[in-house]
Amino acid sequence: MVVTLIGAGPGDPDLITLKAVKALKKADVIIYDRLANEQILEHAPENVKLIYVGKKAGEHYKKQAEINQIIVDNAKKYDNVIRLKGGDPFVFGRGGEEILELINNNIDFNVIPGVTSAIGAPTSLNLPVTHRAVATSFTVVTGHEDPTKIDKQVHWDYTADTLIILMGIGNIKSNTEEIMKYRDPDTPACVIESGTLPEENVIFGNLGNIAEKEIHTPAILVIGDVINVYKKIYNFKNQKLSE
Ligand SMILES: C[S@@+](CC[C@H](N)C(=O)[O-])C[C@H]1O[C@@H](n2cnc3c(N)ncnc32)[C@H](O)[C@@H]1O
DSSP states (O other), rough: OOOEEEEEEESSSSOOOOEEEHHHTTTTTTEEOOTTTTGGGGGGGGTEEEEEHHHHOTTTOOOOHHHHHHHHHHHHHHHHEEESSOOOOTSSSSSHHHHHHHTTTTEEEEOOOOHHHHHHHHHHTTSSSBTTTBBEEEEESSSSTTTSSSSOOOSSSSSEEEEEEESSSTTTHHHHHHHHHSSSSSSSSEEEETTTTTOOOOEEEEEETTSSOOSSSEEEEESSSSHHHHHHHHHHHHHHHHO
């Protein structure tokens, strides 16, 4: 028995690694999330057991403890258990918690990295998260810190040139208000909706007004001067498209 945590990538099913495809071909069971593209399941054998543990409208949302138990129970019964997660398993994916639970149960595991939406979504749109003379650093941060946490770790005073915020659309107004304590409201910002998927969309604005836009999830918020570089690239590509 071995559990392999696999990063499914940001959405486009072609953005999975070859190593992940090889592991999927040997799967007995696949336990998968909402943001893992279901087309990826086609790499698995026909008789694979599929267990969906994501959120669907009107259905009970499985708590992390329940998911951990499902992984452990299946690992005790099957040789090759795959835990398939959107993006990268260790970027806001609770992959570390699942591994610690496997260690508690003396179950072996492997981890196969995935293309995280934090970088994969901007890059696939041709948005460079670093750019010589414009941005030498980036920070990826949650926009939805666990509300039950007593000692908050997100203070929004990050000094990196580019800020990339995941899970931040629900709190976009309060988060951007906090960020404006440290950055100018005119700082360029954009939202990437459904990055790498057919319904992919980008919304431009600035720190002061991006919260007023109509935004559909999943989405990430990117803040920083790299967006001025991206606007040139975006205009070139759109001219090309309209030719
Ligand atoms: C629980 S986190 C998981 C992140 C994932 N492990 C990763 O590396 O991309 C979910 C958040 O990722 C972002 N996200 C995931 N897929 C996305 C996509 N295709 N386009 C835009 N944002 C995405 C959204 O901010 C969403 O709220």
